[in-house]
Amino acid sequence: MSDDLALRPAVLDRTLCGGRIWLPEDPGYDEHRLGWALAADLAPAAIAFPHSVDEVIAVVRAAVAAGYRVAPQSTGHGAGPLADQDLSNTVIVRLSEFTGVKIDAEAGTARVVGGTLWEDVIAAAAEFGFTALHGSAGDVAVAGFALNGGLSFYGREFGLSVNRVRAVELVTAAGELVRASADENASLFWAVRGAAGNFGVVTAVELDLLPFSDVFAGILLWDRRRAAEVARVWRDWAADAPEQVTTSLRVFSFPPLPELPPFLAGRDVIAIDGAVHADDAEAERILAPLRALEPELDTFARIPSTGLVAVHMDPPEPTGSVSDHRVLGELPDEAIETLLAQIWPELPSGLLCAELRQLGGALSRRPHDAGAIGSIEGAFALFTLTMAPVSAAVEPGLAAVRRAAEAFEPWAAPARLPTFSENRTDGGRLFGGARERLAYETVRMDPNRVFQAHHPVR
Ligand SMILES: Cc1cc2nc3c(=O)[nH]c(=O)nc-3n(C[C@H](O)[C@H](O)[C@H](O)COP(=O)(O)OP(=O)(O)OC[C@H]3O[C@@H](n4cnc5c(N)ncnc54)[C@H](O)[C@@H]3O)c2cc1C
Structure with a gap:
């Protein structure tokens, strides 16, 4: 085998994600490759739409085994900085078809799955007399908003949305589902609250709600x-x-x-x-x-x-x-x-x-x-x-x-x-004093740089 062929990633299995995966040569690739932000011209090696944690695990494992990187997305509202990166060896894993929300009224919390939109979370929360620290648009996803900071019209009273996150579940570069909270994987929990796309595909977020509707x-x-x-x-x-x-x-x-x-x-x-x-x-x-x-x-x-x-x-x-x-x-x-x-x-x-x-x-x-x-x-x-x-x-x-x-x-x-930086932006400006520790955490969690975030920490 020539060196050239040895370096080329293997072809991805078309049955992944129940067949909801497109490669550049497929009809439908163009229709699916762009996210909400249509000016961000994303040209990935493949785009996959999982519907469950098992499908996320399968597509991450398959991508890693075949030598691809993985870019997690929910809606593509924040796709701008990804379009400034080389995606020719990257599988976008977009969770827009894996959604759901469960309110725990007694605890005043919501468990939000995959790429669920804020409008679905605040509608569900309102039925129990709650709302949440969402942004100005209802069709932005909780994962990409809250885990990248999140500036809300309730923000000056309740702070950045990320501070309401109580736990995160994500599929790591090893293809394993991991839970991170103050009590479990505390270092990872610190890191995902600001730079989640560098650490895995987030399949669930648990957050504190606000007690009014x-x-x-x-x-x-x-x-x-x-x-x-x-x-x-x-x-x-x-x-x-x-x-x-x-x-x-x-x-x-x-x-x-x-x-x-x-x-x-x-x-x-x-x-x-x-x-x-x-x-x-x-x-x-x-x-x-x-x-x-x-x-x-x-x-x-x-x-x-x-x-x-x-x-x-x-x-x-x-x-x-x-x-x-x-x-x-x-x-x-x-x-x-x-x-x-x-x-x-x-x-x-x-x-x-x-x-x-x-x-x-x-x-x-x-x-x-x-x-x-x-x-x-x-x-x-x-x-x-x-x-x-x-x-x-x-x-x-x-x-x-x-x-x-x-x-x-x-x-x-x-x-x-x-969340307001829609172009490639210097990591020092985005993460300030946290950048060094974030970079260290990515070396620990993702030594081979599997994950490709819109705002990379290294
Ligand atoms: C119309 C509009 C209104 C907006 N209003 C506000 C506002 O009021 N306040 C504010 O702060 N921001 C606002 N934003 C910005 C928005 O919050 C960011 O673009 C946010 O990152 C979008 O999240 P998303 O998951 O929907 O988008 P995506 O593009 O899917 O995600 C952006 C990045 O977040 C990470 N990510 C997303 N989902 C996952 C996941 N499941 N697992 C791991 N990583 C993930 C990835 O790194 C991804 O590249 C607005 C944007 C638009 C277009």
């Missing part, structure tokens, strides 16, 4: 003419806002698309949205300085907790978009001017939206028993976004969002949020 939430919206005033008032308000409230401020330049609602199509607007976990009177008092700016739209009201995933108006379907991100330590007037100049420059910027998420409160406090990621230092998370519906739009789109994010360097902190 309604919330005061909504959106306020103004025309671009009010933008500078609104942004300054929000910045000053955010500095003293109680921890029960978490909001985002976004500036938009909407194209005149027929699928957009008439109050947004073709318009330049500024919006503030989020959630207040307080009774009506207290919530009204907290929001009063923002409402005094007389928005043209104000939907803040008490809603069922299941409705919070609609407030941010994230796209309901898989989307082609590109983004960039910074954490800002402060937001002086000059930074606000930069924000407005980036979205509405004299020449078209190509940017659809720039967002600032309010940080602080419990988000900045690391619990004593936290994992690799437990808090985020900084005052605001900046996210710049534009659409890239076809592959030719990806490069110019990336240039636009990068240019916009770079303009905020004077106020940027070193850290980055893994």
Whole structure:
């Protein structure tokens, strides 16, 4: 046998995952290879969709035996950084068809299987009077959100979502199912809470729920003419806002698309949205300085907790978009001017939206028993976004969002949020002081580098 043939990985068994596995030469490969983030052009050696723990074990063992790497995924919402990596020798194991949730109302916990989406977890939890530390979109998976940090509209009161994780079950590089919690495999439990995709395919997550099932939430919206005033008032308000409230401020330049609602199509607007976990009177008092700016739209009201995933108006379907991100330590007037100049420059910027998420409160406090990621230092998370519906739009789109994010360097902190980092990002910025120990843990758990995470620790 020539050296060339000896090095080439063996062909994967087509009966794995009940036949739900596609290789590049198969019809259907193109249809299945992309995740939710359609601009991330993933071209793996194979993509497999297991439906059970046994199928996960079988596909991991088969991939390892045949000389492939394994990239675990749930939905592909965070596929961007994977598209920047070589996947030609990698099997993507996507758990979107292996789902389920069980609520333990007495313990106030949820057991979430495989690639289950947040919308299914919060619907199940609401039946028992609970909700959870989910993000702005209901179709993001619990595994990829919570185990990479997870910034919620309940975050300033309850912290990062990852701190609510009580146990994780995962299939390791040895093809074995392992449970990690504070009492079992404690080092692995520390590591998966921040960098899970480096350590195995997570088949279950157990998390603490929040003991309420309604919330005061909504959106306020103004025309671009009010933008500078609104942004300054929000910045000053955010500095003293109680921890029960978490909001985002976004500036938009909407194209005149027929699928957009008439109050947004073709318009330049500024919006503030989020959630207040307080009774009506207290919530009204907290929001009063923002409402005094007389928005043209104000939907803040008490809603069922299941409705919070609609407030941010994230796209309901898989989307082609590109983004960039910074954490800002402060937001002086000059930074606000930069924000407005980036979205509405004299020449078209190509940017659809720039967002600032309010940080602080419990988000900045690391619990004593936290994992690799437990808090985020900084005052605001900046996210710049534009659409890239076809592959030719990806490069110019990336240039636009990068240019916009770079303009905020004077106020940027070193850290980055893994869930907001949709491009290849320096591990030191993502994992900070935890990176060295994470790298050590991967050597211990996965010496042959089987697992290929979207954010590799080494
Ligand atoms: C519309 C939209 C709204 C969003 N809103 C928020 C928000 O409010 N707050 C916030 O913090 N983030 C938000 N995000 C970012 C989102 O949380 C991240 O992209 C997250 O990683 C997605 O998780 P996923 O499992 O759905 O995606 P995937 O792309 O499937 O997973 C991302 C990575 O996580 C790891 N992973 C996922 N599943 C597993 C598994 N079963 N086993 C092992 N590793 C796994 C892998 O390394 C994988 O590459 C949003 C993203 C989008 C597109």
